[in-house]
Amino acid sequence: MFNWLRDHRRAEMLERPFPLEWEAILHSNVAHYSMLDEAESDELRRMVQVFLEEKHWEGCGGLELTDEIRITIAAQACLLLLALPHDEFYRNVDSIIVYPSTVVPPERKPGFFEHLNGVVEAPVPILGQAFVQGPVVLVWDAVLHGARHPEQGHNVVYHEFAHKLDMLDGTANGTPPLVNREQLSEWVKVCSREFLRVRSLSEKGHKTFIDAYGAQSEAEFFAVVTEEFFDRPLALQKHAPDLYNVLCNYYRQDPAVRTNRTHSLKK
Ligand SMILES: [Zn+2]
Numbered sequence: 456m457f458n459w460l461r462d463h464r465r466a467e468m469l470e471r472p473f474p475l476e477w478e479a480i481l482h483s484n485v486a487h488y489s490m491l492d493e494a495e496s497d498e499l500r501r502m503v504q505v506f507l508e509e510k511h512w513e514g515c516g517g518l519e520l521t522d523e524i525r526i527t528i529a530a531q532a533c534l535l536l537l538a539l540p541h542d543e544f545y546r547n548v549d550s551i552i553v554y555p556s557t558v559v560p561p562e563r564k565p566g567f568f569e570h571l572n573g574v575v576e577a578p579v580p581i582l583g584q585a586f587v588q589g590p591v592v593l594v595w596d597a598v599l600h601g602a603r604h605p606e607q608g609h610n611v612v613y614h615e616f617a618h619k620l621d622m623l624d625g626t627a628n629g630t631p632p633l634v635n636r637e638q639l640s641e642w643v644k645v646c647s648r649e650f651l652r653v654r655s656l657s658e659k660g661h662k663t664f665i666d667a668y669g670a671q672s673e674a675e676f677f678a679v680v681t682e683e684f685f686d687r688p689l690a691l692q693k694h695a696p697d698l699y700n701v702l703c704n705y706y707r708q709d710p711a712v713r714t715n716r717t718h719s720l721k722k
Pocket residue numbers: 574576614618674675678
């Protein structure tokens with residue numbers, strides 16, 4: 456496919472300097488931004504510029520969208536893609552809809568959400584939703600809290616955009632497009648074992664390191680472990696080293712190394 460028009464627009468866009476106010480937003484709101492090395496943060500800023508420009512953004516429930524909201528969301532969505540081929544920047548995401556705070560969608564009845572074939576997030580109220588052929592819906596207060604507090608292991612942007620990665624092949628089944636059969640067979644082996652382990656423990660009422668919400672389905676499992684992978688990589692590596700490695704191979708990032716480096720710099 457010819458993408459010369461898109462590439463030309465992007466080249467022009469990237470000639471503009473990244474505004475200092477935007478950089479300040481990244482530092483104050485997105486804890487993971489400060490943990491990136493120079494090459495990674497350069498690339499993430501470029502990605503944020505493209506993502507802001509090429510996606511349709513909409514505030515709902517009285518929320519007026521600001522640069523702060525868009526940048527905080529864009530940076531986290533783009534972090535997942537940082538080391539993956541990202542020319543298409545989530546080709547299955549046209550729109551991002553943001554509500555001010557936790558919402559119970561009144562539209563959740565036949566004829567609206569269902570026809571979009573959504574991954575339905577129970578229980579309502581929701582913090583976010585991702586639709587196979589539709590938008591990503593996010594709640595700003597949850598977005599901000601997750602972005603600033605990775606130690607808590609919940610990040611609605613990572614969660615919903617992991618669903619979108621999963622859906623790139625048309626179905627939400629917990630397996631995003633992988634590069635080859637070898638990667639797929641390792642993925643299936645490790646993820647099914649870990650998924651069944653979490654499911655069995657949660658059915659017995661035991662506490663699990665991976666949030667029991669991930670036991671609902673393979674799709675939720677991938678979204679939940681993506682949150683843990685980026686938010687609490689050292690703990691995930693300790694509790695489920697094979698799963699950590701499978702995610703490292705998929706995302707082509709090693710957040711545990713990043714976390715250790717950040718800790719050693721702080722000493
Ligand atoms: Zn989900």
